[in-house]
Amino acid sequence: MTSRNSPLSRRPPAAPTEVTAPVEPHDQPGSEGEHALQCAYGTADRAGKFYAEQVRDRLLPAMAAFVRRMEMVFVATSDSRGECDASLRSGPPGFLAVLDDRTLAYPEYRGNGVHASLGNISENAHVGLLMLDFEHDRIGLHVNGTARIVDAEPFHAAQPDVPRDPAPGRQPDRWVVVDVEEAYVHCRKHIPQMQRVPLRRAWGTDDPARKGGDYFGAKDNP
Structure with missing residues (x-):
């Protein structure tokens, strides 16, 4: 098996395909890279309007309800070298806990x-969270911030209002626990409409078949 972080598993970074415009000092959200490309692609005014009207440093009441x-929730992380990972966390409505307008938390199940x-x-404490409503409003919410890991018992001792799951x-x-630094809408234009179907979930199982097993045939392809 090739390690995720071995030299064989990594490709060298691609060379830039365009010369980016220089970035002037700014007090807007976003990375230097995105501001450089906004200048290069002529979208700085449109991006500036989005920053001003949509990007907030906390969860607004409508965001917290969402x-x-x-x-x-889709969770994006990277290690100290910038090697990235994206994963999914799920649970019943309410499994994402809004602790206040600048803090939320999600559980780590087995x-x-x-x-x-x-x-x-x-x-690397920086995380990006993406939540999508595929069923009703077809809209999404980005939350970027810094995260810390808290064991379950100390978390519940500090947050007695967060209910314990009965299952x-x-x-x-x-x-x-994520300290919110940015929260902003995700455009609905390309979010597909989906319909809920009844499904029984094997929460907590270690049965390989019920977890998906070797669905992609990796075991026989070293």
């Missing part, structure tokens, strides 16, 4: 034991 009804996301967070298979081992 978070509380979500059943999934998984495959790899701890890719948590390992990255232990090296035995959904008892979290720990929580990831």
Whole structure:
């Protein structure tokens, strides 16, 4: 098996295909790279309007309500060298806890034991969260911030208002607490419309078949 971080698993970074414009000092959100490309591609005015009207440093009341009804969140992390990982966390509505307008938390349930996301967070606290409503409003919410890992018992001792999940298979081992730095809308234009279907979930199982097993045939292809 090739390690995720071995030289064989990494491609050298691609060379830039365009010369980017110089970036003037700014007090707007976003990276130097995105501001450089806004200048190069002529979108700085449009981006500036979006920053001014949509990007906030906290969860607005409508955002907090949106978070509380979500059943999934996509989590983006990277290690200290910038090697990235994207993963999914899910649970019943309310599994994402809004602690206040600048803090939210999500539970870490029993998984495959790899701890890719948590390992990255232990090296690099920056995280990006994306929540999408595929069913009703077809809209999304980005939350970027810094994260810390808290074991379940200390978390509940500090946050007694966060209910404990009654389902035995959904008892979290720990929580990831995210300090919100940016929150902004994700355009609905390309979000597909989906319809809910009844599904029984094997929460907490270690049965390989019910977890998906070797779905992609990796075991026989070293």
